Amino acid sequence: MDLFANNYVRIILSTVAVYLFLIIAIRLFGKKELAQLSVFDLVFILLISNVVQNAMTGPDTTLSGGLTGAAALFIVNYILKFLEFRFPFFSKAIQGESVMLIFKGKVNRANLDKAKITMDELIEAIREHGVTTIEEVDLAVFEVDGNISVLSDQFKRKTSRRRKARKLISKNE
Numbered sequence: 001m002d003l004f005a006n007n008y009v010r011i012i013l014s015t016v017a018v019y020l021f022l023i024i025a026i027r028l029f030g031k032k033e034l035a036q037l038s039v040f041d042l043v044f045i046l047l048i049s050n051v052v053q054n055a056m057t058g059p060d061t062t063l064s065g066g067l068t069g070a071a072a073l074f075i076v077n078y079i080l081k082f083l084e085f086r087f088p089f090f091s092k093a094i095q096g097e098s099v100m101l102i103f104k105g106k107v108n109r110a111n112l113d114k115a116k117i118t119m120d121e122l123i124e125a126i127r128e129h130g131v132t133t134i135e136e137v138d139l140a141v142f143e144v145d146g147n148i149s150v151l152s153d154q155f156k157r158k159t160s161r162r163r164k165a166r167k168l169i170s171k172n173e
Helices: 003-029 037-057 063-086 087-095 109-114 121-128 153-172
Strands: 099-103 137-142 148-152
Touching: 003 037, 003 063, 003 087, 037 063, 063 087, 099 109, 099 121, 121 137, 121 148
Parallel strands: none
Antiparallel strands: 099 137, 137 148
16 A cells, blocks of 8 residues: 555656646746747647656556546646736746837837747737738737737727727617
C-alpha cells in the first residue's frame, strides 16, 4: 500500500513540475504563439505534449495514474487562476502586461520589438480588423492573451452610425 501511495504522490509532483515548467517556458519564449499558431507552432505543441506525458505519469499508464495526473493539473490550474484573480502582481508576473503597438497612427517600434512582432504581422492584424493603413489606427495593443486589439476612427464612426440608426428606429416606433 505504501508503494501504491508513493506512486500517486510521484505522479502528482511530476505533473505539477511539468505544468509549472511549461507556464514559465511559454512566458519566457513569448505569448505571441498563443493566439497566432502557425503550422510549426501546432506541431511543436503536439510534440511537447507527447514528450512531457511520460515525465508526468512515468511507467504508470493505468487509468488511475492518468486520472491522478489530470486531477493534479485541474487543482494546480484552479489555484493559479485564483492567485491570479486575487493578486494582480501575480497575474502580471505570470501573464505580463498589454503592450501598445500603435498610437494615433504611429508605430511604437520599441514595443514591437519587445513583443517580437514583425511589421508584416502587425499590418496583417490591422487588416483583419478591417483597417487598411497604419495611419488609420488610433490604438493597437498586443494583449496578454497574444491577440492584437485594434481601434480606429473608422470603427468609431461605424459605431456612432449604428447608434444614430437605433435612435431613429426607436423614435419611429
